[in-house]
Amino acid sequence: MIHDYSFEDKVLLAVDCIIFGFDEEDLQILLIKRDFEPEKGNWSLMGGFLKKDEDLDQAANRILHHLTGINNVYMEQLYNFSKVNRDPAERTLSVAYYALINIAEHRQELTENYSAKWFKISDYPSLIFDHDQMVQKAIARLRYRTSTNPIGFELLPEKFTMRQLQKLYETILNEKLDKRNFINKIKSLDILVKLNEKDMVSSRKGSFLYKFDAKKYNAKVEEGFSFRL
Amino acid sequence: MIHDYSFEDKVLLAVDCIIFGFDEEDLQILLIKRDFEPEKGNWSLMGGFLKKDEDLDQAANRILHHLTGINNVYMEQLYNFSKVNRDPAERTLSVAYYALINIAEHRQELTENYSAKWFKISDYPSLIFDHDQMVQKAIARLRYRTSTNPIGFELLPEKFTMRQLQKLYETILNEKLDKRNFINKIKSLDILVKLNEKDMVSSRKGSFLYKFDAKKYNAKVEEGFSFRL
DNA sequence: CCAAAAGTGTTAATAGTACACCCATGC
DNA sequence: GCATGGGTGTACTATTAACACTTTTGG
Numbered sequence: 001m002i003h004d005y006s007f008e009d010k011v012l013l014a015v016d017c018i019i020f021g022f023d024e025e026d027l028q029i030l031l032i033k034r035d036f037e038p039e040k041g042n043w044s045l046m047g048g049f050l051k052k053d054e055d056l057d058q059a060a061n062r063i064l065h066h067l068t069g070i071n072n073v074y075m076e077q078l079y080n081f082s083k084v085n086r087d088p089a090e091r092t093l094s095v096a097y098y099a100l101i102n103i104a105e106h107r108q109e110l111t112e113n114y115s116a117k118w119f120k121i122s123d124y125p126s127l128i129f130d131h132d133q134m135v136q137k138a139i140a141r142l143r144y145r146t147s148t149n150p151i152g153f154e155l156l157p158e159k160f161t162m163r164q165l166q167k168l169y170e171t172i173l174n175e176k177l178d179k180r181n182f183i184n185k186i187k188s189l190d191i192l193v194k195l196n197e198k199d200m201v202s203s204r205k206g207s208f209l210y211k212f213d214a215k216k217y218n219a220k221v222e223e224g225f226s227f228r229l
Numbered sequence: 230m231i232h233d234y235s236f237e238d239k240v241l242l243a244v245d246c247i248i249f250g251f252d253e254e255d256l257q258i259l260l261i262k263r264d265f266e267p268e269k270g271n272w273s274l275m276g277g278f279l280k281k282d283e284d285l286d287q288a289a290n291r292i293l294h295h296l297t298g299i300n301n302v303y304m305e306q307l308y309n310f311s312k313v314n315r316d317p318a319e320r321t322l323s324v325a326y327y328a329l330i331n332i333a334e335h336r337q338e339l340t341e342n343y344s345a346k347w348f349k350i351s352d353y354p355s356l357i358f359d360h361d362q363m364v365q366k367a368i369a370r371l372r373y374r375t376s377t378n379p380i381g382f383e384l385l386p387e388k389f390t391m392r393q394l395q396k397l398y399e400t401i402l403n404e405k406l407d408k409r410n411f412i413n414k415i416k417s418l419d420i421l422v423k424l425n426e427k428d429m430v431s432s433r434k435g436s437f438l439y440k441f442d443a444k445k446y447n448a449k450v451e452e453g454f455s456f457r458l
Numbered sequence: 459c460c461a462a463a464a465g466t467g468t469t470a471a472t473a474g475t476a477c478a479c480c481c482a483t484g485c
Numbered sequence: 486g487c488a489t490g491g492g493t494g495t496a497c498t499a500t501t502a503a504c505a506c507t508t509t510t511g512g
Contacts, residue, residue: 005241005278005318005319005321008241008278009278009279009280009281010239010240010241010242011239011240011242011279011281012234012237012239013239013240013242013322049234049237049238050238050240050311050322051238052238052240052320053313054313055311055312055313056309056311056322057311077308077309079306080285080306080309080324082279082284082285082286083284084282084283084284089234090234091281092234093242093279093285095309161464162464162465163463163464178502178503178504179464179465180465180466180467180503180504181501181502181503183465183466184466184467185501202462202463202464203462203463203464203509203510204461204462204463204464204509204510204511204512205462205463205464205465205508205509205510205511206463206464206509206510207463207464207465208464208465390491391491391492392490392491407475407476407477408491408492409476409477409492409493409494410474410475410476412492412493413493413494414474429483431490431491432482432483432489432490432491433482433483433484433485433488433489433490433491434481434482434483434484434489434490434491434492435482435483435490435491436490436491436492437491437492
């Protein structure tokens with residue numbers, strides 16, 4: 001016997017993306033004004049529908065690329081939102097993904113070609129459907145993930161100062177950290193390379209730049225190391 | 230303009246459940262032999278399809294109840310598995326849920342009425358499609374969740390001994406724990422009630438029974454307490 | 459010479475880990 | 486009276502948290 005699937009209900013499956021950026025001061029999300037009904041003119045996450053011939057990761061990447069021109073960034077599936085009437089127009093489920101992007105590197109393509117806008121997570125407009133809930137869940141996941149995996153670097157330029165890194169973690173975790181303790185902890189992890197190069201923008205003295213050493217990190221993970229901040 | 234959803238692809242959405250139980254010795258999962266093609270006769274998680282008029286949590290509960298007679302247990306959404314050819318018969322996505330059940334309390338209904346079988350997670354048959362992957366992900370999530378939320382109790386009888394609790398955590402975390410340190414830690418959390426009642430099965434002396442005090446736990450959470458084992 | 463951010467160590471407190479003996483009971 | 490699992494506390498170690506002054510340099 002072959003089970004006949006043809007009597008089962010099929011559904012529309014959306015993919016919505018919470019796109020995080022960091023501008024040296026605030027954690028931000030990228031939103032767009034929805035240009036069709038329902039909820040036309042209101043702020044929304046970037047989304048689209050899953051196609052038959054792609055999996056969800058591919059759909060999330062396609063949608064991100066289509067709406068921002070951005071490719072190859074850290075993305076992670078978050079949760080499947082499924083309340084029956086979440087979209088009043090039609091029964092739709094939505095799989096939320098979040099992405100981490102380096103604002104500086106992508107500022108050009110974003111502002112030039114697309115109508116998206118950055119908002120601080122401490123102050124963003126209310127969103128359509130259940131998108132606010134998605135954002136809150138994404139922030140919670142981001143807090144956890146950045147504490148247990150070295151993904152915070154995805155939000156920074158390739159070369160960054162200790163102060164930028166500290167500020168980033170302070171912003172994500174929403175708490176002040178002690179400068180010396182933070183640096184000691186980071187240094188003890190031994191997964192950064194100190195460059196012979198200084199950032200001269202932030203001070204007269206200049207501050208050394210660091211890079212995340214992915215190769216070293218991976219080697220350490222092989223030996224049982226696990227990142228924890 | 231109303232966006233026309235009618236050209237978008239619709240998909241079949243399955244819900245598969247990883248059902249965990251604990252028998253005082255091993256962490257186990259409940260599996261069934263699939264009785265239809267493809268993969269007829271092979272072991273599988275319990276699953277079914279999402280219906281139009283229910284959300285995913287409801288579907289997971291319905292499927293669990295339908296296949297086991299069990300209701301009202303801890304369930305949590307895990308991940309949406311979406312590889313294009315994961316089910317060779319038809320394009321199907323599957324949202325995995327995991328459930329925690331108290332084997333003792335439900336042994337009757339399970340063995341009497343249904344054809345499901347418990348397997349130790351240390352030794353279970355290989356499963357259809359991507360179900361092995363689902364189980365592995367569920368175990369990882371269970372480890373994390375039981376370390377940060379007091380959900381381990383869901384796997385034990387309402388009244389349990391310290392030894393049962395310790396054995397449970399040892400099994401989930403897959404490491405030996407020190408008896409005194411474990412008890413001290415648990416006691417310092419101050420979320421259990423010690424009963425004036427002993428379990429006389431496991432020893433001649435008998436060992437005191439405890440209950441999880443959900444009310445106390447919730448009150449403490451309100452005040453900023455967070456469970457961590 | 460001064461303002462502004464960078465860089466750097468030590469101490470105290472806390473949390474975690476290791477460890478061994480007596481107790482109560484049924485047989 | 487002895488075998489079996491139950492119950493208990495302390496000393497040591499490692500980790501985390503608190504804290505302030507000197508350095509560099511452009512203006």
